[in-house]
Amino acid sequence: MVSPGILLVDKPAGLTSHDVVARTRRALGTRKVGHAGTLDPMATGLLVIGVEGATRLLTYIVGADKTYEATIRLGQTTGTDDADGEILTRASAESWDSVTPERVSAGIRELTGAISQVPSSVSAIKVDGRRAYDRVRAGEEVVLAARDVTVSRFDLIAERSGDGFLDLDVVVDCSSGTYIRSLARDLGTALGVGGHLTALRRSRVGDFDVADAVAVDDVVETALLTPAAAAARVLDPLSVSAEEARDLRHGKRLMGQADRLTGSLAAAIDEEGVLVGVVERRGADLKSAMNMPEAPR
Numbered sequence: 001m002v003s004p005g006i007l008l009v010d011k012p013a014g015l016t017s018h019d020v021v022a023r024t025r026r027a028l029g030t031r032k033v034g035h036a037g038t039l040d041p042m043a044t045g046l047l048v049i050g051v052e053g054a055t056r057l058l059t060y061i062v063g064a065d066k067t068y069e070a071t072i073r074l075g076q077t078t079g080t081d082d083a084d085g086e087i088l089t090r091a092s093a094e095s096w097d098s099v100t101p102e103r104v105s106a107g108i109r110e111l112t113g114a115i116s117q118v119p120s121s122v123s124a125i126k127v128d129g130r131r132a133y134d135r136v137r138a139g140e141e142v143v144l145a146a147r148d149v150t151v152s153r154f155d156l157i158a159e160r161s162g163d164g165f166l167d168l169d170v171v172v173d174c175s176s177g178t179y180i181r182s183l184a185r186d187l188g189t190a191l192g193v194g195g196h197l198t199a200l201r202r203s204r205v206g207d208f209d210v211a212d213a214v215a216v217d218d219v220v221e222t223a224l225l226t227p228a229a230a231a232a233r234v235l236d237p238l239s240v241s242a243e244e245a246r247d248l249r250h251g252k253r254l255m256g257q258a259d260r261l262t263g264s265l266a267a268a269i270d271e272e273g274v275l276v277g278v279v280e281r282r283g284a285d286l287k288s289a290m291n292m293p294e295a296p297r
Helices: 017-028 052-061 094-098 101-110 132-137 180-191 227-234 242-249
Strands: 005-011 033-035 044-051 066-074 076-078 087-090 113-117 147-162 165-174 195-205 236-239 265-269 275-282 285-291
Touching: 005 017, 005 052, 005 227, 017 033, 017 044, 033 052, 044 052, 052 227, 052 285, 066 180, 101 147, 101 180, 113 180, 165 180, 180 195, 227 236, 227 265, 227 275, 242 265, 242 275, 242 285
Parallel strands: 044 195, 076 195, 236 265
Antiparallel strands: 005 044, 033 044, 066 165, 066 195, 076 087, 113 147, 147 165, 265 275, 275 285
16 A cells, blocks of 8 residues: 655646646555546646645645746737636727836736735635536636735746737746635736736745655656655654653644644654654543544554
C-alpha cells in the first residue's frame, strides 16, 4: 500500500484538476487521492494533492494564500473571462484614447488590497448543489454573489501591444477564493475596453512552490512529502512525547497545555517524526482537531 503524503504536481494546460487526480490514482495504485484548490484546464502550475490519510491535511492547505503569474488581454471580452471562451466584444479604436499607462496603473491599484469581487459565472462554485459552469453550459443565466478577497500584490511585469489589444503580464499574490479571471474582466471594464485572461500559472500555495513540483507523468511514491513535513509548512510544528501522542490519538486532552501553542492550531509530531494530527486550544487544554490514521504495525 502506498504511504500517505502530499504530492506537488505541475499541472500542464489542457488537463482538469480531476484528470491529474485520476492519473495520480493510477500511478500510485490507490483511490484515496484529493487536491487542494482547482485549476482551470487552461491554467498551469501548482496542484497540491493529498494521498491516503494525508488527504485530511488538505483542509488546512486549501485556504492558504496563492501566487499567480498571468497575462491579461485588454481590448476583448469573452463569455468565460478567459481564452477558452468565445470573443464577445472588441474595443473600438476610439476607446483606446483614454487607456494611458497612468490609467492602467490606477486600475490595478483599485483592484489591490481588500476588494469585493464577483466570480466568473463559469466557475466551480456550487449554486444549489450544481457547479456554476454546469449551469451556464446548460443554458442557464448565472450571476454569482460578490465575495470579499484580498489581493496583496498586483504587479505589472511587462506589456505588449497587438492588433486591437494590449497584453499585460502580471504577478498576483492573493487570498484563497480570488479569481484572476475576474481581475482581468474588472480591469478591462474599468478601462472601458474589456478584458480577459489569456494565460494563468499558479506558482505558489502557502509555503509550497511549483519549483518543487513534479510533472504529471513523473508521479512516483518517492515524490511524496511525508505528512509531518507537509504539515510543518502549513502549521506551527509541536513536538509531543510518545505518551502525549497516544493520548491525542485516543481523543484525550493534554490538560493545561494550551500555552504551548503560539497560534490557534499546530501540527503535533511525535518523537519518531510522525504526524499525530492537528491540535487546537480548548480552554486551558490542547485537543485534537484532526487525527491522522495510525500506520499499520
